[in-house]
Amino acid sequence: MTPVPADGHVVIVGGSIAAATAARSLRNRGHAGRVTLISSEDHPPYARPPLSKAVLTGTDVPESAYLPELEGVELLLGVPAVGLDPAARTVALADGREVGYDGLVIATGARARTLPGGGDRVYTLRDLGDAQELGQLMRQGARLLVVGGGPLGMEVASVGRELGTEVTLVSDTPPMEALLGAHLGGLLVEAATAAGVEIVRQPVSEMQQDQAGRPVAVLADGRRVDGDVAFVAIGCQPNVEWLAGSGLAAGPRGLEVDEYLRVAPGIVAAGDVVAFPAESGCRRTPYWQSAFDQAVTAVEVLLGSGDAPHLPRPYFWTEQFGHHVKLVGSVVGDDAPEELPAAAGTVMRWRGSNGAPVGAAGIDCPLSITKLRKLLASA
Amino acid sequence: MKIEVDYKRCEGHGLCEDQAPDVFELDDEGDLIYQFEGQDVPAEHQTAAARGAAACPVAALRVVQ
Numbered sequence: 288m289t290p291v292p293a294d295g296h297v298v299i300v301g302g303s304i305a306a307a308t309a310a311r312s313l314r315n316r317g318h319a320g321r322v323t324l325i326s327s328e329d330h331p332p333y334a335r336p337p338l339s340k341a342v343l344t345g346t347d348v349p350e351s352a353y354l355p356e357l358e359g360v361e362l363l364l365g366v367p368a369v370g371l372d373p374a375a376r377t378v379a380l381a382d383g384r385e386v387g388y389d390g391l392v393i394a395t396g397a398r399a400r401t402l403p404g405g406g407d408r409v410y411t412l413r414d415l416g417d418a419q420e421l422g423q424l425m426r427q428g429a430r431l432l433v434v435g436g437g438p439l440g441m442e443v444a445s446v447g448r449e450l451g452t453e454v455t456l457v458s459d460t461p462p463m464e465a466l467l468g469a470h471l472g473g474l475l476v477e478a479a480t481a482a483g484v485e486i487v488r489q490p491v492s493e494m495q496q497d498q499a500g501r502p503v504a505v506l507a508d509g510r511r512v513d514g515d516v517a518f519v520a521i522g523c524q525p526n527v528e529w530l531a532g533s534g535l536a537a538g539p540r541g542l543e544v545d546e547y548l549r550v551a552p553g554i555v556a557a558g559d560v561v562a563f564p565a566e567s568g569c570r571r572t573p574y575w576q577s578a579f580d581q582a583v584t585a586v587e588v589l590l591g592s593g594d595a596p597h598l599p600r601p602y603f604w605t606e607q608f609g610h611h612v613k614l615v616g617s618v619v620g621d622d623a624p625e626e627l628p629a630a631a632g633t634v635m636r637w638r639g640s641n642g643a644p645v646g647a648a649g650i651d652c653p654l655s656i657t658k659l660r661k662l663l664a665s666a
Numbered sequence: 667m668k669i670e671v672d673y674k675r676c677e678g679h680g681l682c683e684d685q686a687p688d689v690f691e692l693d694d695e696g697d698l699i700y701q702f703e704g705q706d707v708p709a710e711h712q713t714a715a716a717r718g719a720a721a722c723p724v725a726a727l728r729v730v731q
């Protein structure tokens with residue numbers, strides 16, 4: 288890819304950690320040309336992880352989640368991009384403007400997947416507005432029906448119990464198992480149950496509304512579970528619709544990139560929108576660390592200042608039911624992990640089929656990501 | 667350039683340390699040690715320090731000029 292000239296205009300579409308990191312990296316690498324960040328949100332870039340935690344409980348004000356201010360970057364906020372012409376090198380905005388670029392970073396992330404039906408008391412959680420609205424309802428004591436046993440569903444269930452609301456969580460698979468495996472996932476399920484969450488293991492076949500307007504989940508076995516409000520956390524889907532007609536390889540599974548995060552001449556991508564090449568085809572890794580790392584590499588590639596492919600370094604964490612779990616690498620299915628001595632809390636390590644360590648987790652344990660990674664290198 | 671650390675917010679992920687090991691370090695208790703507390707960040711560490719601050723997923727690090 289021909290690098291963007293030193294005085295070239297770089298446009299970043301997106302307004303969260305991938306976009307902000309790309310903007311900052313451009314300046315850190317001494318890029319002298321204009322940098323424009325286009326975001327559909329009215330807020331400047333902020334961190335999403337606190338939204339299901341301290342912002343939801345109301346402990347933290349929304350502004351506390353703002354990322355450090357970007358210097359030397361033109362922010363176009365509250366205006367979505369609606370089209371891309373890679374041949375003319377222009378981005379079309381919803382207000383009719385067209386913005387030309389020499390280099391483009393696509394960082395439009397993802398949005399919450401939804402379930403049809405259930406009426407107007409069915410919520411998802413992706414942005415600050417969602418967190419304020421849902422948090423307020425939960426603090427008023429609304430009985431909560433959570434659909435989805437991933438980290439978001441479990442974290443919100445946890446906040447619900449902390450606030451003293453009744454919580455029922457419906458999940459077709461064992462909660463947290465996909466990310467943390469049967470062993471560690473099972474520990475969190477035990478903690479959730481002990482905290483008073485009623486966990487129902489069934490697929491939801493349909494969302495309905497009862498006569499009082501309350502949302503009801505109709506389960507595959509015919510049972511009905513209701514709540515004053517429903518919170519649906521069944522994953523996220525990539526924001527790629529604005530790329531329709533651009534000729535780029537974008538679809539429901541994400542925007543396909545190569546291992547250098549290149550999309551087309553002069554175009555790179557980073558974050559939740561990206562489907563990155565893996566053994567089993569291109570896959571999205573919608574987590575904070577991945578969005579951050581990809582943005583750094585994408586900018587190096589765009590400027591021609593780095594020639595190393597993106598090397599995924601998975602890191603995931605969650606806080607729920609009084610536990611703080613950090614995981615580097617990945618867990619191995621149903622295998623019981625080995626437990627390593629720890630000064631506080633628990634450290635677990637998983638080994639792959641060839642015996643080499645592939646994942647390490649700290650549970651209520653103060654080991655930082657750097658130290659957890661060392662557990663993967665040694666052994 | 668200075669960095670303000672909100673120690674109460676910090677959750678000890680160490681993403682800052684990962685980006686800027688000469689500026690941020692987590693001790694064995696998981697407590698953040700910021701090398702330039704109360705002083706200006708020396709010029710040679712400013713880029714890394716800013717990168718580390720921006721990596722924090724809970725916005726516990728603020729850059730002040």
Ligand SMILES: Cc1cc2nc3c(=O)[nH]c(=O)nc-3n(C[C@H](O)[C@H](O)[C@H](O)COP(=O)(O)OP(=O)(O)OC[C@H]3O[C@@H](n4cnc5c(N)ncnc54)[C@H](O)[C@@H]3O)c2cc1C
Pocket residue numbers: 300301302303304305306325326327328334335336337338339366367368369394395396397398412413414439526529557558559560572573574575576578602603604605
């Ligand atoms: C509540 C919550 C809690 C989370 N907790 C954790 C956690 O504990 N650990 C973890 O690792 N990850 C967590 N995540 C995931 C993490 O926040 C994401 O991986 C990360 O935000 C991805 O960043 P991104 O910049 O790629 O995309 P996003 O954060 O999805 O941001 C995309 C941005 O692009 C904008 N945009 C979209 N379309 C357009 C368009 N057409 N034109 C202009 N702008 C557009 C959006 O408005 C948004 O600002 C959490 C996510 C949520 C929602």
Ligand code: SF4
Pocket residue numbers: 675676677678679680681682683690692698721722723724725726727
């Ligand atoms: S990245 Fe943030 S939360 Fe993590 S150790 Fe650094 S300051 Fe603390």
